Amino acid sequence: MSTIASNLTTRNSGGNQSTARHELFFFNYFRLGQAAVYIALAFRPGHLAWPTLPDPLLARVMALAYLLVALVMVARTRQALNHPVLVVSAGLVFDVLAAAVALILMHDVRMGVAMMLVVNIATGSLLLPLRLSMFFAAVASLAMLGHTFFDEQPGSGDREMLEYALFGVAYFASASLCYVLGRNIRASEALAEQRGIDLANLSQVNELIIRRMKTGVLLVDEGNRIHQLNESAWMLMGNPSADQRDLGTLAPELSRRLYHWRTAGKLDETATALADGVPEVVPRFSRLAPNDDSHVLIFLDDTSLLSRRAEELTLSSLGRLSASIAHEIRNPLAAIHYSAQLLAESTDMNDTDLRMVEIINNHCSRLNEIIENILQLSRRERSRPETLDLSQWVHHFVAEYRQGNDLGADILRAVAPGEPVAAVADPQHLQQVAWNLVQNALRYGRMPNEPARVMIVARNSDTGTPILEVIDRGPGIPPKVAAQIFEPFFTTHEYGTGLGLYLARQMSEANQAALEYVRVAGGGSCFRISLTPPARTAASAPVAARA
Structure with a gap:
């Protein structure tokens, strides 16, 4: 029973x-x-x-x-x-x-x-x-x-x-x-x-998708009153208050375009800003039902997103094209470099000819570096994040860098607190980014006729974010130049490739980290990497120090 x-x-x-x-x-x-x-x-x-x-x-x-x-x-x-x-x-x-x-x-x-x-x-x-x-x-x-x-x-x-x-x-x-x-x-x-539960779940999923869309979406009735709008539309309209629902009051230009579309079927596709301090948008209109003007869906396409997508597609295509060209250049470049080395070993060369051979070798090395950067840009691997202790990691990095490079009179030192600084990142990517930043600091971050003084610092910010900084005491970077240093192929040095800092930022973003330039008071430059802290559930787990 x-x-x-x-x-x-x-x-x-x-x-x-x-x-x-x-x-x-x-x-x-x-x-x-x-x-x-x-x-x-x-x-x-x-x-x-x-x-x-x-x-x-x-x-x-x-x-x-x-x-x-x-x-x-x-x-x-x-x-x-x-x-x-x-x-x-x-x-x-x-x-x-x-x-x-x-x-x-x-x-x-x-x-x-x-x-x-x-x-x-x-x-x-x-x-x-x-x-x-x-x-x-x-x-x-x-x-x-x-x-x-x-x-x-x-x-x-x-x-x-x-x-x-x-x-x-x-x-x-x-x-x-x-x-x-x-x-x-x-x-x-x-x-x-x-079926009711499925419909409710589907409705919630649809609502969440619409709310999270990058494209702004509004539902407007025949009285020009806004019934619904997603987060993107709310921001593109200047963050209006919840009780403001009249489209003519909130966005007169959008209301005017909607009126012309309803009455004459004309669609103005020029970009316009709906409020002060917001990106320009291109509005599109669609009826909920054929031949029914009682409710209209308005889509607001953010022009900055469109430009960013076009730029990403351009860079992606450029990366594939550059990689293809680099593969074709590498073989003849290797033959030129090898021939120049053999020519330098000849005993019948005078000083002028040896100088010419040296120039050939230097430019071959520079061109090979450009090819390596382009290939690295096109075949960047997916990040494999781990939990690291940056306090120990910076000491291992400095020791390894000194072993592989002759610093001469230049100074490179690690600065870290006594307690662990836990962060989540791919050790290989972090190694590449830090190596690139340190090389740039040693090469460009020096005062004339003085040795470079570079620090790599690991610390926690006031909000608990793990931070890795590469600081030099050089002349710094002018503000106009600093605004463009992370763009691909931008360089101020005659032998630079313009890809080093771009690759460093791309690898940082692949690890959910942010790389930014910070001007140092009193002279110098600071490249700061704000990393991701470990999850709370893993806070008690031991962290690994990886070089």
């Missing part, structure tokens, strides 16, 4: 609970009506001879007891939803008992009592499993047939037994049909509920 009850409770949970509540209310109120019928029959006026009551007192006690049970079950209908099988089963037990006693004490109304019990069995089958429904149909049939053995009226046993047998067939038939009906109703409601 407990297993069946739990299964039915699960089956009736969620959307089916509402139907179960309605069925239980109907069942309990019908039982209350049955009790009222028994009360009316048991307390009939004395001058009425029908129905015959062999024991009026017992009949009245039975009717009052059944009325009390019916009232309790009506009052406890809402609480019964937690245990529907148990409550319905208990109610059917009382119904069958009351009917069996009524057949004995009110024999004249036996047909009506048997017919009312059909409704009890059928309604109970809507809520009960099939086995329990058949069980109560069998109990009711046996109760009806068993009454014939106690019937004291002569000559009526065979006729009543046949009548009660037919009622038994009705009990089984109604129980079967109502069980199938209840199962189909629950299946339909479960399907409808699932």
Whole structure:
């Protein structure tokens, strides 16, 4: 019984609970009506001879007891939803008992009592499993047939037994049909509920997609009132307050273009700014339904995003083209460089010729460096971030750099706090970025006729962001030049490629880090990498120091 009850409770949970509540209310109120019928029959006026009551007192006690049970079950209908099988089963037990006693004490109304019990069995089958429904149909049939053995009226046993047998067939038939009906109703409601959930989820997904779109989206009615707008549209319109909904007030130019589009079908595709300090947009209009101007969708295309996408496509195409050209140049360049080296080993060369060979070798090396940067730009690998301790990492980096490069009089030192500075980054990418920045600092970050003084600093910002800085004490970078140093192929040095800082920023962004130039007070330059801190769940994990 407990297993069946739990299964039915699960089956009736969620959307089916509402139907179960309605069925239980109907069942309990019908039982209350049955009790009222028994009360009316048991307390009939004395001058009425029908129905015959062999024991009026017992009949009245039975009717009052059944009325009390019916009232309790009506009052406890809402609480019964937690245990529907148990409550319905208990109610059917009382119904069958009351009917069996009524057949004995009110024999004249036996047909009506048997017919009312059909409704009890059928309604109970809507809520009960099939086995329990058949069980109560069998109990009711046996109760009806068993009454014939106690019937004291002569000559009526065979006729009543046949009548009660037919009622038994009705009990089984109604129980079967109502069980199938209840199962189909629950299946339909479960399907409808699932469809409702799917539609609600789809609506939320669509709303989230529209809200997060880079393109601004507005829904405007025929009265020029804004019904909905996403975050991008809100920002492109100058962050208006929530109570401002009139398009003509918020964006007069956009309202004017919408009016001309609605009346004349003309679309002005020139860029315009809808508010002060926001990017220019190109508006587009679309009806929600054909030939229906009651609601119009307005799309605001941010021209800065379009320009950025065009620039990205251009750089991507340029990178592929440059890589193809670099591959074609590398072989003849290697042959020229090798031939120049062989020529330099000749004993018949004078000083002028040796100088020319040296120039060839220097330019071959420079060209090879450009080719390496271009190839690195085109085949940049995906980052594989790890948790690093920058305090130890900078010391390992400086030691490794000194081993691979002759600093001479130049100074390169690491500055880090005593406690760990945890950050998440790809060690190989971070190594490349720091190597590039240090080389630039040693090459350009020096005062005339003085050695370079470069520091690589690891620290945590005031907000807890891990920071890696490469600082020099050179002349610094003019503001106009600093605004362009991260652009590809921009360089102020005659032997520069213009790709070093661009690659450094690209690798930083691939690691969710930000590379920026900061002018140092008193002279000098600082290239700051703001890295990503480790997640809170991994804060207690040991960090690795990788060079």
